[in-house]
Amino acid sequence: MSADALAAPARFPDAAGHFGRFGGRFVPEALVAALDELAAAHRAAMADEQFQAEFAALLRDYAGTPSLLYEARRFSARAGARVLLKREDLNHTGAHKVRNVLGQALLTRRMGKKRVIAETGAGQHGVATATAAALFDLGCVVYMGQVDTERQALNVARMRMLGATVVPVTNGSRTLKDAMNEAMRDWVANVDDTHYLIGTAAGPHPFPALVRDFVRGIGDEARAQCLELTGALPDAVTACVGGGSNALGIFHAFTDDPQVRLYGFEAGGDGVATGRHAASITGGSAGVLHGTRTYVLQDADGQTQESHSISAGLDYPGVGPEHAWLHDTGRASYRPVTDAEAMAAFELLCRTEGIIPAIESAHALAGTLAVAGELAAELGRQPTIVVNLSGRGDKDVHTAGEYFGILDKE
Amino acid sequence: MSRIGVVFDKARTDGRAVLVGCMPAGFPTVEGSIAAMKAMVSAGVDVIELEIPYSDPVMDGPVIQRASDIALAGGVRTRDALRIVEEVAATGAPVVTMTYWNPIEQYGVDAFARDLAAAGGTGLVTPDLIPDEADEWLAASDAYELDRTFLVAPSSTDDRLAMTVAHCRGFVYATALMGVTGARREVSQSAPVLVSRVRAVTDLPVGVGLGVGTGAQAAAVAGYADGVIVGSALIRCLLDAPDQAAGLSALRAVSAELAEGVRNPTR
Numbered sequence: 146m147s148a149d150a151l152a153a154p155a156r157f158p159d160a161a162g163h164f165g166r167f168g169g170r171f172v173p174e175a176l177v178a179a180l181d182e183l184a185a186a187h188r189a190a191m192a193d194e195q196f197q198a199e200f201a202a203l204l205r206d207y208a209g210t211p212s213l214l215y216e217a218r219r220f221s222a223r224a225g226a227r228v229l230l231k232r233e234d235l236n237h238t239g240a241h242k243v244r245n246v247l248g249q250a251l252l253t254r255r256m257g258k259k260r261v262i263a264e265t266g267a268g269q270h271g272v273a274t275a276t277a278a279a280l281f282d283l284g285c286v287v288y289m290g291q292v293d294t295e296r297q298a299l300n301v302a303r304m305r306m307l308g309a310t311v312v313p314v315t316n317g318s319r320t321l322k323d324a325m326n327e328a329m330r331d332w333v334a335n336v337d338d339t340h341y342l343i344g345t346a347a348g349p350h351p352f353p354a355l356v357r358d359f360v361r362g363i364g365d366e367a368r369a370q371c372l373e374l375t376g377a378l379p380d381a382v383t384a385c386v387g388g389g390s391n392a393l394g395i396f397h398a399f400t401d402d403p404q405v406r407l408y409g410f411e412a413g414g415d416g417v418a419t420g421r422h423a424a425s426i427t428g429g430s431a432g433v434l435h436g437t438r439t440y441v442l443q444d445a446d447g448q449t450q451e452s453h454s455i456s457a458g459l460d461y462p463g464v465g466p467e468h469a470w471l472h473d474t475g476r477a478s479y480r481p482v483t484d485a486e487a488m489a490a491f492e493l494l495c496r497t498e499g500i501i502p503a504i505e506s507a508h509a510l511a512g513t514l515a516v517a518g519e520l521a522a523e524l525g526r527q528p529t530i531v532v533n534l535s536g537r538g539d540k541d542v543h544t545a546g547e548y549f550g551i552l553d554k555e
Numbered sequence: 556m557s558r559i560g561v562v563f564d565k566a567r568t569d570g571r572a573v574l575v576g577c578m579p580a581g582f583p584t585v586e587g588s589i590a591a592m593k594a595m596v597s598a599g600v601d602v603i604e605l606e607i608p609y610s611d612p613v614m615d616g617p618v619i620q621r622a623s624d625i626a627l628a629g630g631v632r633t634r635d636a637l638r639i640v641e642e643v644a645a646t647g648a649p650v651v652t653m654t655y656w657n658p659i660e661q662y663g664v665d666a667f668a669r670d671l672a673a674a675g676g677t678g679l680v681t682p683d684l685i686p687d688e689a690d691e692w693l694a695a696s697d698a699y700e701l702d703r704t705f706l707v708a709p710s711s712t713d714d715r716l717a718m719t720v721a722h723c724r725g726f727v728y729a730t731a732l733m734g735v736t737g738a739r740r741e742v743s744q745s746a747p748v749l750v751s752r753v754r755a756v757t758d759l760p761v762g763v764g765l766g767v768g769t770g771a772q773a774a775a776v777a778g779y780a781d782g783v784i785v786g787s788a789l790i791r792c793l794l795d796a797p798d799q800a801a802g803l804s805a806l807r808a809v810s811a812e813l814a815e816g817v818r819n820p821t822r
């Protein structure tokens with residue numbers, strides 16, 4: 146190994162998918178062959194110009210990227226920072242998730258598989274997967290906890306309109322983690338013709354690296370856009386962290402810019418101290434969940450604990466292993482944002498900018514409001530902060546309407 | 556040779572297969588699971604595979620999931636499972652534990668190996684730990700002379716199969732089909748092929764699991780494998796029964812049918 150390679154921490158996982166002590170593969174042997182096949186297809190695709198050109202064309206012509214970097218002046222005035230919003234909410238299907246889904250759909254076709262399965266919590270990843278399955282003419286089954294199919298009935302209807310089969314999962318806590326278990330069980334049984342199109346940068350190797358590679362365009366675009374708009378790099382980049390895909394997507398282009406601080410905001414629910422939260426890094430401990438070693442909400446015996454968040458997309462008791470590692474190395478900082486803080490920021494963006502954010506993304510906005518003052522004090526000037534506005538809030542209108550008490554009574 | 560090896564050896568001499576019966580610790584209660592396993596042993600089950608319940612069992616079908624949920628809702632802890640090992644091992648039947656990796660990691664890998672050995676357990680089956688990630692377990696199982704059973708699958712390449720088997724001690728677990736646990740009408744065609752692939756690289760006994768539920772199926776699997784591993788069909792006896800007495804008597808009947816099956820291999 147060269148001196149340089151030793152000096153710089155390895156950014157990518159090792160060949161077995163480890164990010165420091167995190168990541169790897171904790172899976173039934175039956176899945177190893179499929180994971181190896183996927184890892185090989187991923188490696189080959191990343192080196193294949195034709196694949197890259199096809200992916201780029203889809204992102205441009207179908208998903209509508211590059212997404213805008215918008216200077217939110219009225220929000221900035223309230224934040225005490227120059228806030229630039231990376232408008233992933235304007236992508237087709239309304240979130241950053243479409244990037245990952247299109248990349249994996251192309252890989253599915255490359256591997257000659259005819260069917261995709263997915264897990265979904267809020268339904269955003271399920272809708273994105275159903276969308277890509279329609280476009281690529283793939284069979285599609287989406288597993289969704291029964292609690293979530295009831296909470297997110299509109300997205301269930303969207304998936305069905307797009308031709309997907311939605312399977313309500315009735316075991317365990319009947320939420321996202323159980324949907325993921327069920328998708329894994331389907332995959333073990335149907336791995337020959339099926340690709341598991343995982344929705345975030347979590348799960349066994351190569352998923353965390355593969356998902357990151359498909360969403361990293363967010364940060365590549367934002368970095369160039371910020372330089373063009375402001376003539377400099379931002380002082381900080383912020384994102385919400387559920388499994389971690391939108392955050393990794395925007396962080397990655399900046400990891401070699403040491404002056405750019407990276408902040409990930411986890412769902413603090415009612416507050417980490419109450420135990421009712423989904424902040425795996427801030428409030429969890431190292432363990433193994435869904436095929437990877439990472440930070441997990443668990444009891445002393447290693448049983449997964451239920452997570453709580455007003456945001457269905459952040460309501461997951463684990464986190465992608467690369468975030469666990471970025472936390473350990475100190476390259477990124479992770480902090481919790483409570484439901485109440487997120488909803489206040491949600492309202493502020495609505496009222497100052499005329500943009501209704503996803504409640505997930507509202508966690509990034511709230512976190513940004515919290516760190517803006519610290520940064521200004523530290524730098525002695527107004528900071529520039531790029532916020533990943535990972536999705537739009539249409540899906541959350543009902544939840545937010547109830548939260549604010551603005552729905553007409555029947 | 557490990558204690559399980561002795562049981563397999565004797566069965567081989569007798570021209571039959573070993574019957575391995577699985578039960579989750581603490582299902583339906585800690586005492587209930589001890590009674591169930593004692594009933595299984597008295598009805599002819601040779602080896603007990605005690606599953607330490609886990610909240611997210613991705614290799615398990617609906618029956619074991621349900622039983623695990625009931626056990627966890629009842630508050631069973633890893634240390635209770637170790638006490639169960641001790642009580643059941645007192646029957647003389649070898650007790651091997653089985654669980655997903657996170658409960659072991661949180662207990663402490665070395666501490667678990669130490670306490671399992673002290674309780675009289677013979678080893679551990681690891682459905683979601685592959686040798687590639689098992690350095691700590693390899694060391695701890697060596698230190699406390701415990702068996703370690705990794706799984707092989709029809710999809711395992713020859714290289715992986717040889718590597719996995721080389722890390723096993725006691726017996727090898729061949730997953731008969733691509734899928735999760737649960738009794739099936741037919742036991743997969745891929746199982747005999749997988750067993751002969753394992754035999755090509757080891758003299759260790761090979762147990763076949765996933766899908767076995769009847770005496771006839773047990774006899775068929777006994778025709779080519781050294782061990783017949785049954786879980787869901789036994790657990791269902793307790794899930795479906797109106798009360799504990801009825802559950803135990805159904806459990807004894809199914810255990811006896813399976814024990815009869817492994818004693819009459821179809822060749």
Ligand SMILES: Cc1ncc(COP(=O)(O)O)c(C=O)c1O
Binds near residue numbers: 270505506535536537
């Ligand atoms: C808009 C939006 N942002 C963020 C997330 C959280 O996922 P991740 O952490 O993988 O970006 C979701 C998940 O559903 C989402 O819909």
